[in-house]
Amino acid sequence: MDESNAIVIFGASGDLTRRKLMPSLYDLYRKGRLPKNWRIVGVSRTDFSDEAFQAHVEAGVKEFARSMYDARQWAEFAANLCYFRGDLTHFEQLQGVDRMLCEWEDGRQGNRLYYLSIAPNLYEQAIANLGAADMVHQDHGWRRVVIEKPFGQDLASARALNQAVHRVLDESQIYRIDHYLGKETVQNLLVFRFANSLYEPVWNRNYIDHVQITAAETVDVGHRAEFYDKVGVVRDMMQNHVMQLLALVATEPPTSFAAEAIRNEKAKVFQSIRPIRPENVAGCTVRGQYRTYRDTPGVAPGSTTPTYAAIRYYIDNWRWQGVPFYMRSGKALAAKSTEITIFFKRPPHVMFPMPEGAQLAPNYLSICIQPDEGIEFSFQAKVPDTVAEMRTVDMSFQYEQSFGAMAIPEAYERLLLDVIKGDPSLFTRSDAIELSWQLIDPILEAWQSKHAPPLSFYESGTWGPVEANELIAHDGYHWTHGCGQEGEA
Ligand SMILES: NC(=O)c1ccc[n+]([C@@H]2O[C@H](COP(=O)([O-])OP(=O)(O)OC[C@H]3O[C@@H](n4cnc5c(N)ncnc54)[C@H](OP(=O)(O)O)[C@@H]3O)[C@@H](O)[C@H]2O)c1
Structure with missing residues (x-):
């Protein structure tokens, strides 16, 4: 069956997305390393149109990507870049993201990478809502969640976060990132x-x-x-x-x-x-x-x-x-x-x-x-x-x-690619x-x-x-x- 690969970045308007994630994805695209039928969906509360979001990302790519900016390749890349204005603390809004993805997946094997580039105090709620919105089951493609650092403030909070995450996800779906x-x-x-x-x-x-x-x-x-x-x-x-x-x-x-x-x-x-x-x-x-x-x-x-x-x-x-x-x-x-x-x-x-x-x-x-x-x-x-x-x-x-x-290459290039390939060696x-x-x-x-x-x-x-x-x-x-x-x- 044909498959699709969606990279959903929660925290799309933020600093990490602008400086690291998008430039790395652009570099991967230029190296021909993104999987076939890919699409990037940015999610955050800022009021961006698709075009405004693309312009925001383009500025970051020009400044931070390792490879030279190339207008033609940028246009090809940007054509696969869209934005969903949403608050992940409301699971109904995540259902909106899900509907958008399902429509695009169009019955294909829909693999999805969810990147939580959000403040640590939102990790637990974001994952609970992904579960509540029924977005993590793996019946029609894999679902993997990248969790940024820091993971906890101490042992008790790290344990509590692990427990909360395991209520929704299998350990094999979790990629705790340490970009080092x-x-x-x-x-x-x-x-x-x-x-x-x-x-x-x-x-x-x-x-x-x-x-x-x-x-x-x-x-x-x-x-x-x-x-x-x-x-x-x-x-x-x-x-x-x-x-x-x-x-x-x-x-x-x-x-x-x-x-x-x-x-x-x-x-x-x-x-x-x-x-x-x-x-x-x-x-x-x-x-x-x-x-x-x-x-x-x-x-x-x-x-x-x-x-x-x-x-x-x-x-x-x-x-x-x-x-x-x-x-x-x-x-x-x-x-x-x-x-x-x-x-x-x-x-x-x-x-x-x-x-x-x-x-x-x-x-x-x-x-x-x-x-x-x-x-x-x-x-x-x-x-x-x-x-x-x-x-x-x-x-x-x-x-x-x-x-x-x-x-x-930028560390995030390798790490993003590993998540797409399902290799957790470099994740904790x-x-x-x-x-x-x-x-x-x-x-x-x-x-x-x-x-x-x-x-x-x-x-x-x-x-x-x-x-x-x-x-x-x-x-x-x-x-x-x-x-x-x-x-x-
Ligand atoms: N920046 C770095 O270099 C760096 C390095 C290592 C690790 N990290 C980790 O990466 C994560 C993100 O860091 P950052 O520096 O990018 O933070 P940031 O610039 O503050 O970005 C946070 C993002 O979260 C979004 N957001 C906040 N509340 C939301 C909600 N309720 N629903 C949907 N989106 C929401 C914000 O967008 P809206 O306000 O538009 O909703 C924004 O896009 C953090 O966990 C941080 O510890 C960052």
């Missing part, structure tokens, strides 16, 4: 580890000394202050993006590239991470705030919301016992950089003459997620024309050099979401208790509070940033 997982560099982590024979034998406590994961932003909270003040860096960045990176670094080899095999192994990592007890939270975490944060309109007076956090975790399994994992993330920092650095142990014996008290620098592998996507391996080399003087040098892989400047399963909240919750709770470390302040444009340096220096290390550049100013 759609980044090429993040996907490459599994290839790097498991498609090369060199690294896996040393990817364990016998050779790896410690791991650092940094997700640093230069931007401050800006116009998102009111939202951000209720959330903070741990909920905004750590619970989702940074924890996902940790899981990919630490996972055991999945038995196959199948979604469930990968998701099972990631869940096991979360199960193995040692929870931080309240009485230990001051020794294992740092919470910071940039100095001018409280002056931002929308931030509560005297707010203690952290804009910076550093956390040390241990993973209690055979592979990682005793290896510290340091994670940090913050706003208004010195550089925009997301990277994972794996530090290897120093050689057990040094036969080269070295100054008294000096140590060999460790080998380390920097996996740059963004912005300079690539991988660098730093090792010791002999300085020419010396007896045995050594210096750290790099072997470097840059995506841009190897695959071309335009090689890296319900148990993994709850497990990561289970680890993050005790920290957030302890930060509200007598065990809380003091809130540390830092200047914008620096690498965060000195206490974060002390956290890692206490174990004999220092933070690194920037592939190939050791140490921080």
